[in-house]
Amino acid sequence: MTVLHVSAYLVAGWLLLAGAFGIARSRNLVHAVVCLSVAQSGTYVLLIAVGYQSGASPPVFDGSTPPDVAARSPVVDPVVQAMTLTDVVVSATVTALLLALAVQVAKRHGTLDPDELTSLRG
Amino acid sequence: MAVSVLAPLAVGVPIVGACLLLVVGRWAPRPLVDWTAVATAAAVVVLDVLLLLGSAAAPAGHVATWLGGWGPGGPLGIALVADPVSAGAAVLAAALTVAALVYTWRYLDSAEAHFHALLLLFLAGMTGFVLSGDLFDMFVFFELMGAVAYALTGFRVEEPSSVQGALAFGVVNSFGAYVTLTGIGVLYAQTGQLGLAPLAVALQEHPPGAVVVGGFVLVLTGFCVKAAIVPFHFWLDDAHAVAPTPVCVLFSGIMVELGLYGVFRVTTTVFGPVLPEADLHRAFLVLGTLTALLGALLCFLQRHLKRLLAYSTIAHVGLFVAAFGTLDPAGTAGGALYVAGHAAVKSALFLVAGSILDRYGSVDEIDLHGAGRRARLLPWLMLLAGFALAGLPPFGAGLGKAVAEEAVAEAGAPWAPVLFVLVSAVTGAAVLRAACRIYFGLGSRPDKDTAREDTTGSGEEAEVGGLLQRIPATMLAPIVVLLAGGLVLGVLPGVPAAFAVAAGHFLDRAGYLAAAFGTVAAPPAPPAASGWTASGVALGLVSAVLAALLALAALYRDRLLHPPGPGRRVGVAAVGRLRGLHSGHIGDYLTWLLVGVALLAVLIGVPVLLR
Numbered sequence: 011m012t013v014l015h016v017s018a019y020l021v022a023g024w025l026l027l028a029g030a031f032g033i034a035r036s037r038n039l040v041h042a043v044v045c046l047s048v049a050q051s052g053t054y055v056l057l058i059a060v061g062y063q064s065g066a067s068p069p070v071f072d073g074s075t076p077p078d079v080a081a082r083s084p085v086v087d088p089v090v091q092a093m094t095l096t097d098v099v100v101s102a103t104v105t106a107l108l109l110a111l112a113v114q115v116a117k118r119h120g121t122l123d124p125d126e127l128t129s130l131r132g
Numbered sequence: 133m134a135v136s137v138l139a140p141l142a143v144g145v146p147i148v149g150a151c152l153l154l155v156v157g158r159w160a161p162r163p164l165v166d167w168t169a170v171a172t173a174a175a176v177v178v179l180d181v182l183l184l185l186g187s188a189a190a191p192a193g194h195v196a197t198w199l200g201g202w203g204p205g206g207p208l209g210i211a212l213v214a215d216p217v218s219a220g221a222a223v224l225a226a227a228l229t230v231a232a233l234v235y236t237w238r239y240l241d242s243a244e245a246h247f248h249a250l251l252l253l254f255l256a257g258m259t260g261f262v263l264s265g266d267l268f269d270m271f272v273f274f275e276l277m278g279a280v281a282y283a284l285t286g287f288r289v290e291e292p293s294s295v296q297g298a299l300a301f302g303v304v305n306s307f308g309a310y311v312t313l314t315g316i317g318v319l320y321a322q323t324g325q326l327g328l329a330p331l332a333v334a335l336q337e338h339p340p341g342a343v344v345v346g347g348f349v350l351v352l353t354g355f356c357v358k359a360a361i362v363p364f365h366f367w368l369d370d371a372h373a374v375a376p377t378p379v380c381v382l383f384s385g386i387m388v389e390l391g392l393y394g395v396f397r398v399t400t401t402v403f404g405p406v407l408p409e410a411d412l413h414r415a416f417l418v419l420g421t422l423t424a425l426l427g428a429l430l431c432f433l434q435r436h437l438k439r440l441l442a443y444s445t446i447a448h449v450g451l452f453v454a455a456f457g458t459l460d461p462a463g464t465a466g467g468a469l470y471v472a473g474h475a476a477v478k479s480a481l482f483l484v485a486g487s488i489l490d491r492y493g494s495v496d497e498i499d500l501h502g503a504g505r506r507a508r509l510l511p512w513l514m515l516l517a518g519f520a521l522a523g524l525p526p527f528g529a530g531l532g533k534a535v536a537e538e539a540v541a542e543a544g545a546p547w548a549p550v551l552f553v554l555v556s557a558v559t560g561a562a563v564l565r566a567a568c569r570i571y572f573g574l575g576s577r578p579d580k581d582t583a584r585e586d587t588t589g590s591g592e593e594a595e596v597g598g599l600l601q602r603i604p605a606t607m608l609a610p611i612v613v614l615l616a617g618g619l620v621l622g623v624l625p626g627v628p629a630a631f632a633v634a635a636g637h638f639l640d641r642a643g644y645l646a647a648a649f650g651t652v653a654a655p656p657a658p659p660a661a662s663g664w665t666a667s668g669v670a671l672g673l674v675s676a677v678l679a680a681l682l683a684l685a686a687l688y689r690d691r692l693l694h695p696p697g698p699g700r701r702v703g704v705a706a707v708g709r710l711r712g713l714h715s716g717h718i719g720d721y722l723t724w725l726l727v728g729v730a731l732l733a734v735l736i737g738v739p740v741l742l743r
Contacts, residue, residue: 026314030726033303034719042718046303046310053313060321090320093268097313100275104306107279111286111299118292129293130300130370130716131587132433 018059025052039112039122043105050101057094061087135186136197139212142179142222143260146172150252157245169248170233176226176255184219188630192655193637194647196265204650211327211648213265216634217468221386221393224475225258228385231614232378235483237606247287247376254280254382261390265648267316267351267402268326270394271309274354278305281387285375296716297374304367304721308357311729315350318343329648332402332641340406345740348403349732352395356728359391361453362423363728365446366714366721369430372442373587377486380438384445384482385475389452392471396456396464396638404641407740409459415735416457417545424450424551426710428558432686433711436589437485437495437566441478444521444559448474451552454545455536461659462539465635469621469628470532476618477520477529481563483611484514488570490600490607496589497566502573510603511571513611518567520618522560522679523553525664525672528621533675534668535628549671557675561682568687575687628663635659 029049036042069088116122119129149172157165187195195214202209214222229251236247257277264270282305286298320326322344323334335344353364360368368388372380399412427447434440448470455467487510489495492503504511520527523534533552540548568574621627636659637643646653685692713720 022314026310030307030722033307033722034726036719039299039718042303046306049307050310053310053317056314056317057320060317089326090317096268096272100272100279103279104275104282104302107282108299108302108306111282111295111302114286114289114295115292115299118290118295124718127296127716129587130297130373132430132711132714 012064014064015059015062018055018062022052022056022059025049025055037123037125039115039124040109042124043108043112046108047101047105050097053097054094057090057097061090063087135183135190135195138179138183138186139195139197139214139263140199142176142183142226143212143256143263145179146176146252146256146259149173150249150256153245153249153252157249160245165245165248166233166237169252170230172252173226173229173233173255176259177223177230180219180222180226180259183214184216184223187214187219187637188216188633190647192643192646192653193633193640194643196647196650204648210269211265211329212263213328213644213648214263215637215644216630217464217638218262218393218397220468220472220634221262221390222259224472225255225262225382225386225390228382228475228479229255231479231483231610232381235381235486235607235610236378238604247284250280250284250287251378251382254284258382258386258390262393265329266327267319267331267398271313271316271354274312274358274394275306275309277387277390278302278309278358281305281371281379281383284379285371287376287379291374294374297370300716300718300721301367301371303718304725305354305357307722308354308364308725310354312351312354315347315353318347318350322347327648328397328401329645332404332645335402335406340740342737342741345407345737346733348398348407349729349737351398352732352736353725353729355391355394355398356732357391357725358388359395359453360388360423360446360449361391361419361728362426362446362450363724363731365423365427365449366724368446369439369442369714370716372445373436373439377438377482377489380441380482380486381479384441385479388445388449389471389475392449392452392456396459400459400639401641401644407736408743411736411739411743413457413459413543414739415732416453416459417540418735419731420450420452420454420457421551422450423447423453424555426450428555429707430711430714431559432562432682433707434562434587435497436587437488437497438482438589439587440497440562440566441481441485444562445478447555447559448478451533451536451555454540454548454551458539458543459639460539460543461632461635461639462662463536463543464638465628465631465659465661466532466534466536466539468532468635468638469631470529470536473528473530473532473618473621474521476614476621477517477527480513480611480614480618481517481521483607483614484510484517487600487603487607487611491603493599494589497569499588500570501575501577502569504571505573507571509608510611511567513615514567514571515564517615518560518563518683519676519679520560520615521556521563522675523556523672524560524676525669526619526622528618528627529556530672530675531622531628531664531668534664534672535631535662537671538662538665538668553671553675553678557678557682560675560679561686564679564683565686568683576690625663629661632659632661
């Protein structure tokens with residue numbers, strides 16, 4: 011494992027925890043939803059770092075080159091990149107939906123402060 | 133038609149149906165929308181039943197389908213794998229969707245086609261989740277299921293509590309899902325595999341290090357959140373209390389249980405021989421017991437009917453965790469039976485609660501004291517369902533409880549029957565108490581002022597235009613059919629044997645791997661089936677009687693002797709503290725989620741690594 015990998019993993023863990031901390035301490039629901047996106051960014055960094063190899067080329071194959079020939083030179087792992095793209099789509103959907111709900115909370119409750127939302131208890 | 137095309141069809145058909153509804157829903161009259169949605173869900177039931185029969189008939193009990201022209205031999209490709217338990221869960225999901233859609237017919241007058249479309253998408257997400265043979269696909273379907281669930285929870289956007297509950301549900305569940313994805317990334321970094329079967333093979337090759345165990349704990353987190361295992365459970369009571377009733381049916385009946393499916397699919401199939409079974413067993417027993425006791429206690433304290441039922445779901449999830457946590461065929465069979473029986477009863481109860489809301493404009497047990505004296509059929513159905521929830525023979529829930537408690541006791545927890553009887557009796561008693569108050573006006577009229585922690589059910593908006601004068605047949609029929617289904621499950625003679633075989637296949641790791649790799653494996657030895665035993669019937673009756681007594685004691689509380697002063701004060705303070713934790717605050721819930729990850733690490737990670 012290279013220094014680059016280790017630092018990427020540390021950044022990924024840091025983002026996940028920073029997002030969690032942000033949600034836990036949030037005073038504003040829009041802020042909380044964005045913190046959720048920050049936490050999710052940690053998963054992007056992790057996935058990309060998992061597939062990265064130093065000195066490898068991008069996983070783009072010329073249509074005429076058979077993959078087994080191209081495979082002799084190292085390429086970075088395309089699977090995690092596909093996963094990251096899927097993850098980004100998921101994130102966009104969930105964030106949009108949650109922000110829409112936050113807008114409704116602001117309209118119906120007149121506040122976005124979770125400390126003032128006390129209608130669901132016990 | 134080959135069996136292997138059924139799995140992709142079962143996922144695809146509801147998605148196509150949902151798209152169709154979204155396109156034509158704007159112009160189509162409401163009956164057409166209703167019929168299309170019900171027909172689509174019914175078609176999925178048929179597909180799932182065929183898949184169930186196909187997988188049960190397959191020699192090794194599994195049917196694998198490779199998508200996109202990839203085959204089992206190659207290094208790439210994604211499989212859908214059905215075994216009797218996953219196909220059975222899919223059948224349950226589709227059947228409950230049909231019930232929910234039929235109930236929606238008159239309920240939710242204002243619902244436009246996109247409500248139906250969301251329900252169908254939710255069905256697609258659930259079906260894909262159980263049939264997926266790939267960890268990343270499980271995450272994607274988990275998030276599809278999740279995103280649709282948030283939208284359904286907050287469907288009535290004009291209701292302040294609806295949007296609040298949906299937002300908390302969304303943030304907590306999505307964060308759990310991202311923790312799971314982190315775990316998937318960690319496991320992929322270790323093994324280079326995402327398919328459940330290749331991952332299982334790769335993990336087998338080296339002893340579990342800290343990274344693999346850490347990955348396991350992270351992957352489990354998201355599923356535990358969905359399954360509402362304590363302390364991941366906080367979102368559930370808020371979401372159930374505010375979601376439209378047909379949605380609650382799907383949440384309590386199957387979505388929460390699918391979280392358990394994820395937990396135990398990963399634990400048994402992927403990590404089966406890698407992690408020591410004794411440690412896992414103990415961890416699940418601890419988590420299950422905690423969940424069951426907390427859920428039962430809080431269930432009994434509620435006055436908001438839907439919240440009461442939500443906590444009862446948490447309590448039962450605890451019992452399911454204890455049953456599946458035995459990791460042996462008997463416990464798994466009992467757990468699966470209990471899940472199926474519980475789904476029938478709990479769904480029926482949620483529909484009763486929805487009918488109460490639409491008839492009387494409230495779901496608050498105390499406000500509605502005696503409000504339903506003139507109702508004819510529903511009171512008896514609610515009482516019956518309360519007793520069934522408590523485990524009264526011969527209901528399916530009672531049969532599942534009987535099989536499960538015996539299996540857990542045999543797996544090294546001789547006190548398990550006490551836990552099962554107590555928890556099911558308390559949750560049943562809460563329902564009986566509410567039924568007696570609302571429909572029979574029993575009990576002394578409780579004072580109207582509420583404890584500080586209480587959420588009352590009187591602010592809920594009815595989900596129809598005006599209050600109903602009588603409950604229409606489309607709302608009654610699903611209740612009756614669901615209860616009848618729960619009864620059939622308990623009395624049909626072949627049921628325990630069928631569930632035992634299914635549980636054997638679920639735990640048959642070699643069979644799963646063989647199906648996924650396209651090789652042949654010997655079918656597992658058919659496990660011994662246990663159905664109703666004398667002790668099971670007796671304990672079921674004890675629970676039912678105990679539930680009735682507890683309900684009466686709660687109704688006539690003020691005529692009973694009060695316990696001595698100081699003890700009572702301490703008890704009230706402790707319970708108040710416990711209820712205060714369920715604050716509806718997103719930050720609190722997320723903190724508890726992190727505590728839960730730490731708890732999982734301590735319960736599973738530390739013993740495994742110290743070995």
